[in-house]
Amino acid sequence: MSTLYTLASGSSGNAMLLSQGTTHLLIDAGISCRRIVTALASLGLQPSDLSGICITHSHTDHVSGLKTLSKKHKLPIYLSHQAAEELSAKIPETAPYLRCFSTSTPFYVEDLLVQTFSVPHDAAGTVGYRIGDVGVLTDCGYVTQEMAETLFGVSLLVLESNHDVEMVQSGPYPYYLKQRVLGDDGHLSNDHAAQFAQAMVHNGAATIILAHLSQDNNTPQTALRTVCQALEVVGLRPTVEVAPRDVMSRKYETTEVLCKK
Numbered sequence: 603m604s605t606l607y608t609l610a611s612g613s614s615g616n617a618m619l620l621s622q623g624t625t626h627l628l629i630d631a632g633i634s635c636r637r638i639v640t641a642l643a644s645l646g647l648q649p650s651d652l653s654g655i656c657i658t659h660s661h662t663d664h665v666s667g668l669k670t671l672s673k674k675h676k677l678p679i680y681l682s683h684q685a686a687e688e689l690s691a692k693i694p695e696t697a698p699y700l701r702c703f704s705t706s707t708p709f710y711v712e713d714l715l716v717q718t719f720s721v722p723h724d725a726a727g728t729v730g731y732r733i734g735d736v737g738v739l740t741d742c743g744y745v746t747q748e749m750a751e752t753l754f755g756v757s758l759l760v761l762e763s764n765h766d767v768e769m770v771q772s773g774p775y776p777y778y779l780k781q782r783v784l785g786d787d788g789h790l791s792n793d794h795a796a797q798f799a800q801a802m803v804h805n806g807a808a809t810i811i812l813a814h815l816s817q818d819n820n821t822p823q824t825a826l827r828t829v830c831q832a833l834e835v836v837g838l839r840p841t842v843e844v845a846p847r848d849v850m851s852r853k854y855e856t857t858e859v860l861c862k863k
Contacts, residue, residue, distance in 0.1 A: 606736055657680065775818070
């Protein structure tokens, strides 16, 4: 059984904690070290209890806490070779703790099997994760066959549902930023998240956590409505929730059997 908490989710910072037995992995560290330590303490954990940190990519909202975490706690940081090059230039303090992987080669962190896959996004070496029966896919321009094949069969999926297309098009962003968000190296829309959620639930996902919602181009209600309606049309009713932006989520467990057809 795995458990997961999102600690923060959105353009202002992203982090989550995945645990199985005594193995605890932080996935992304885009909030302050202080906030991470406080969240861990609320769960009865200390940074020394972490087995490592898995990084999706080097954008600030996913790595801003790493400098202090590295200096204070010296935890191993797992990431792709390309992301490691960018991160070591951006935050040199992390260099001694970087543990690079190839997306074609699964690896273990203690007793957790970690599988990774490349993700189209405008940061070098962006990846998603399948860790046991938990999937993590955020900051993604579009869904690829590799992602689908790697994630099929997960029980719990953290899935980006970043924006509503009409809100982006009619919103205040300058043209170049709208093109970035909507482009192939940008972010998943609610509609694309809904389509992928259908496929994932058909293949066993019982819980979908919608993540990385835009504060300007989306609302939790809009994302939930879009994804849930798409699932209900094909007779699927898994648990679908939105990850809180600035506070820790409830506890999710992969043993939940909540998918009703």
